[in-house]
Amino acid sequence: MCVGGIASSLACCVSSSACSLCCAACPSCRNSTASRIAYGLVLVLATIVSLISMSSLVREEFAKIGPVCEQFASKSICEKHLGYFMVYRVMFAMCCFFVLMAILMIGVKNSKDKRAALQNGFWAVKALVIAAFGVGAFFIPEGDFDSVWMYFGLAGGFAFILLQLVFLIDFAYSWNEKWVAKMEEDGEVCGKWFTILLSATIFIFLVCITAVVLMFVYYGSDGCGLNKFFISTNLILCVVLSVISVLPKIQEANPSSGLLQSSVVSIYIMFLTWSAMTSSTKVGCNPQLSEILTGHENHSQEQDQSGASLDSASIVGIVVWVCLVMYSSVSTAGKVGVSAAPEEEGFVAMNDVGSAGNASDDEEGGGRKGQKVYDDEEEGVAYNYSLFHLVLTCASLYIMMCLTNWLDPKGQLAQFQRSHAAMWVKVSSAWICAALYGWTLVAPLVLTNRDFY
Template sequence: MGAVLGLCSMASWVRGGGSVSGCCAPCLLSRCCPSGNNSTVTRLTYAFFLLLGVAVAGVMLMPGMEGQLKKIPGFCEGGTGSSIPGVEGRVNCDVLVGYKAVYRVCFGMAMFFLLFSLLMVKVRSSQDPRAALHNGFWFFKFAAAAAITIGSFFISEGPFTTVWFYVGMAGAFCFILIQLVLLIDFAHSWNESWVEKMEEGNSRCWYAALLSVTTLNYVMSLVSVVLFYVYYTHSDGCTENKVFISINMLLCLGSSVLSILPHIQESQPRSGCCSPPW
């Protein structure tokens, strides 16, 4: 999730034509960057924080890390997955300890961004005194993020892993839902733009481009479904995985068929660029 957000923020920075060349080294300690680039530098740096958190979480799952993580008090309590629903007695500590570490890294990053979101409540412009804290003091913010994340590793096991498991599930659901809405909006805007260009001139070229991109996306989706069946199911088990993959595939096919039905097409706005050429 952090990687996606980080890449989106970086894409926004590139699209906006921002530059970090005006940011000097003391910006780590205070706000000395040009005011015109504050927003760009801030988004880029927070994106870096997210990507760094994802990288650290990935390191926690690398082979060999479990030996170091098991030295932390409470990490191997009971030696099994008794604290995570659905894995009671099935997973030994060598496997589970990496996932517990990932939970704590994500908890630390979440608390860091929650803290700053609360500090920035009702900040509406860079003229607000608190905006200086938002756009600068990166060294101290990095130290705070690191301290919160490291401190989370010393939280006693208790119900922490179970509670954070459900928080993560709810957050992941909301994140995926938001990403789906943004993806659909992006695809709709992309289609509108290309159809508009097709109507302005060189219709065959833009029609071919639309058809090619549509075909490519369907092929990629089909390949993804096949890979899901290959890597996430087995012939003699994984019934739940098979059901969810199949339902998702059927929903995609159903929505594709519905989108090209004449009745659906007639109900679309007819502004001249809002309906696909087919």
């Protein structure tokens, strides 16, 4: 693809007006889809900025700025803490922006509301607002800000972990439904798609079993009784959920349930269990993956180095976050009017500049159809704008905690301690995740007067 094509494709994801101006070669897009992807990309960009700010080169340069380091005991302590200092403030700025948007978007019912234009456009203005929040955040004095903001991060991170499970369950059900549909199209009891579905399910369960064994070996040593309790309890929960998902009564009430969804939820619960144990404050019971691979154990409860390097659990968490946020942005919008032509759903189609009104040109053989941007929200919004921005607020806090390894930064002393609270946030999230998935299995059986499909 040429550079111009790439640029126009990117513009299509940023706003509908840009799409109508320069996206003639792009596939058609909807306002609701493009806007959600754009906000997701904004948060990804903020994450990249935060990662860059944690690099030693950037920290060394910022440490040269007098007012920044005056609030620390020494320049070396300032340089050591600056990575977390900047991550907390970048994500504070993002939270302020998303909370502001959530307030402004309260009560928007359709795209005829003038505020809908602010949701789906004015990206240059919104970029300036984010920049203003970012600059202002850097003038927040150190004091107790980081310690207090960390607890906001724990609360927001906890909420987003639960939201991630909702996205994950939706993905698992959609995945299972598509493969079952293909399996039924084959018309064979043990055809190709049945084999693929069974193989994927077995593979994921094998990964879960391997994870359990490794966690018992490296995190369940003598003196780590709490870790053993976490691993054993969550293993039992995964087994129970898997058995429930294939019970005849559950299958009858909820035909879409199955072992594939249980395997996906199980591996997520195992990830949360592992992440919780890496946040343990007990020495010898919280090895990082790098320590396991290298055989070098860190017996300190503190992060001895700069405190600005990502641990393995945080890296996995960020990857999962990016995948699920992008999936939720595309899949939810994709369910709006996919089975009917845009005109049948009341969408507004706009041809690209220069071809508006030239429908006859498109109808001629070999004619190039103009790029279409669909306003799919004239009759009603495809998603709750305010709730969407509150979700992104929680996502910002979750990313902030991942980038700082869920550690408790002590600004004046530049000590980065593992947090007992973070451990319980993660492990309790795993239990709530199991309860939520269990409810999706039994709800159709309990609430017989409700339609869950």
